[in-house]
Amino acid sequence: MSSTPKRVLVVEDETEIRELIALHLRREGYLVDDLGTGDLARTQLSKQPYDMVIVDWMLPGLSGLELTRWIRTELKQLQLPILFVTAKTDPEHVAAGLDAGADDYLAKPFDTLVLMARVNALMRRKSWMDSFNVESEQSPHAHILIGELKLDRDAYEVYLRDEKLDLTKSEFKLLEALMMSQGKVLTRKTLIELIQGDGVNVVGRTVDTHVFGLRKKLKDHSELIETIRGVGYRVKLLNG
Structure with a gap:
């Protein structure tokens, strides 16, 4: 972890589980606030910035799903990592949680080692993306334009010329x-x-x-994504 502690909000109505999550987060060096309802969490998020939210689906009043949608649409915190920790694990609920804006989904009962591995992975991803926001001339919410391909980070949308592309979250x-x-x-x-x-x-x-699927959807722009054999991928530089 970095020298500056990251702040996590835990939203869970079961006291024992909430305290267990908070305990392990604090042992890892995170600053933790823990609350028992979605309504209290919404109020807290309105006045305090966080680096991650861990939330249960089933909460008194405002549900975890509704809180997640509010974070994404009303609070407009599109890059804030959200981890669902919940007993609702059937495919329909998992899909609904991810569609609402959750970044990951952990089933109850859970192993605390797995919990912390998920938390740390999401934090690494956030730090990696934040580093681009600092280094790039683009603002964190700017459109990214390459050729006729435009990516809107604020709206989670991609357009090829005037056509909106139907991409999965991973794509x-x-x-x-x-x-x-x-x-x-x-x-x-x-x-x-x-x-x-x-x-x-x-x-x-x-x-x-995922890259194969992306290339198919990019159509005549598929050649933008170059394979570097044995290493990974890059989007090639365009002249002009």
């Missing part, structure tokens, strides 16, 4: 990283870190599959 994150680092090679390991939290176990070949 969007991969394309965002590649476009932000135009001309630089991103290794498979780096790309795995970026999408590891999307509710799937990611391996190198999974990255290849």
Whole structure:
């Protein structure tokens, strides 16, 4: 972890679970606030910035799903990592949670080693993306334009000329990283870190599959993504 402690908000109505999560986070050096309702969390998020939110789905009043949607749409914290820790683990609920804006999904009961591995992976991904926001001339919410391809980080949308592309969340994150680092090679390991939290176990070949899908959707811009054999991928520099 960096020298500046990261702040995490834990939102869980079961006291024992909330305290267990908070305990392990503090042992890892995180600053932790823990609350028992979604309504209290919404109030707290309105006045205090956080580096991550860990939230249960089933909460009194405002649910975890509703809180997540509020964070993304009303608070407009699109880059804030959100981890669901919940007993709702059927495919429909997992899909709904990810669609609402969660970055990862951990089923109850959970192993605390797995919990902390997920938290640390999401934090690494956030730090990696934040480093681009600092180094890039683009603002954190700017459009990224390469040729006729435009990526809107604020709206999570990609357009090829005037056509909106239907990308999965993982495809969007991969394309965002590649476009932000135009001309630089991103290794498979780096790309795995970026999408590891999307509710799937990611391996190198999974990255290849996502890139294959991206290229199909990019149509005549597919050649923008170059394969660096044995290393990873990059978006090539365009002249002019």
